[in-house]
Amino acid sequence: MNFHVLTLFPQMIMDGLGVSITGRAMENGLISVEAIDIREYSTDKHRHVDDVPYGGGAGMVMQPAPVCDAYEDLCSRLGKRPRVVYLTPQGRVFSQTVAEELAGEEDLVLLCGHYEGIDERALTLLNADNISLGDFVLTGGELPAMVMIDCISRLVPGVLGNDVSAEDESFSGGLLEYPQYTRPPVYRGLSVPEVLLTGHHKRIEDWRRKEAIRRTLERRPDLLPEAALSLKEQEFLEELLAREDVETPSEQAELAELKRVLAQWADRLGERRQGPRAGRRGMALAKRLLKTGSCNLRDVIGYFRVCIARLEEIF
DSSP, rough: EEEEESSHHHHHHHHHHSSSSHHHHHTTTEEEEEEGGGGGGOOOOOOOOOOOOOOOOOOOOOOOHHHHHHHHHHHHHHTOOOOEEEEEEEEEEEEHHHHHHHHHOOOEEEOOOOOBBBHHHHHHHOEEEESSSSSSOOSHHHHHHHHHHHHHHHTTSSSSHHHHHHHHHHHHGGGOOOOOOSSSSTTEEEEOOOOGSSHHHHHHHHHHHHHHHHHHHHOOOOGGOOOOOOOHHHHHHHHHHHHHHOOHHHHHHHHHHHHHHHHHHHHHHGGGGTTTHHHHHHHHHHHHHTTTTOOHHHHHHHHHHHHHHHHHHOO
């Protein structure tokens, strides 16, 4: 994957990314990072790229011409017009899901603003996507650009050496990552969980999933509605909520709703279509759908509601 950073401070980009995992990935040809100095496209003898804002106000605004000329020159070299991401606190918030989306690009342009921002006409002509790291303001877009490149690069095959690492990290599957341990087995009276020492892969995987659910509930419960949980994991979450005496969240209501919808589905089929057995078949299908991780409980409920509606049309 190729990253092209339009910036006023190219050395900052290259120095920041030229070490550790991203540095090795660049050396091994798995990713490339090009920092393009916007000042090189200034027509001013002093290489100015900013001017006062129309309408008055504090600060300076980056002019459209140097930004657009830098991008057009890149397009000429590449023979195509790559996607542009403008780093701004006004954009949609960057997340693991957004990183996965952007990782599908062969070439990605990251546009770093400075001062009071970039002339809106440049952003319009470049058809830039606005992306933010969060609700705070930085001096420029260079640090967010480096954060995004680091995050996206981890999703490029071969960058981590072990592609499973990226799949198991926090936010994959909508959950925070499970706790990690290494040698020694006991440190200052604290022991590694016994299950991790057994070598039993299925038990270890089950433990990790449960701990990921537990940690997400404790630290980021807002993630749980979108998490891809199996029916068994949904029940484990219910147990945690009951044990901790936590206020009933949407997951509990949705699990109860699934059971009601499956009962309605079986009822609509009627005895001639083996309705009594349909409820069990429906629950088995729901479990298989949830186990794939490609949908959540709300999706499954919606699926069966559509089935009920179609049955009502038929019968």
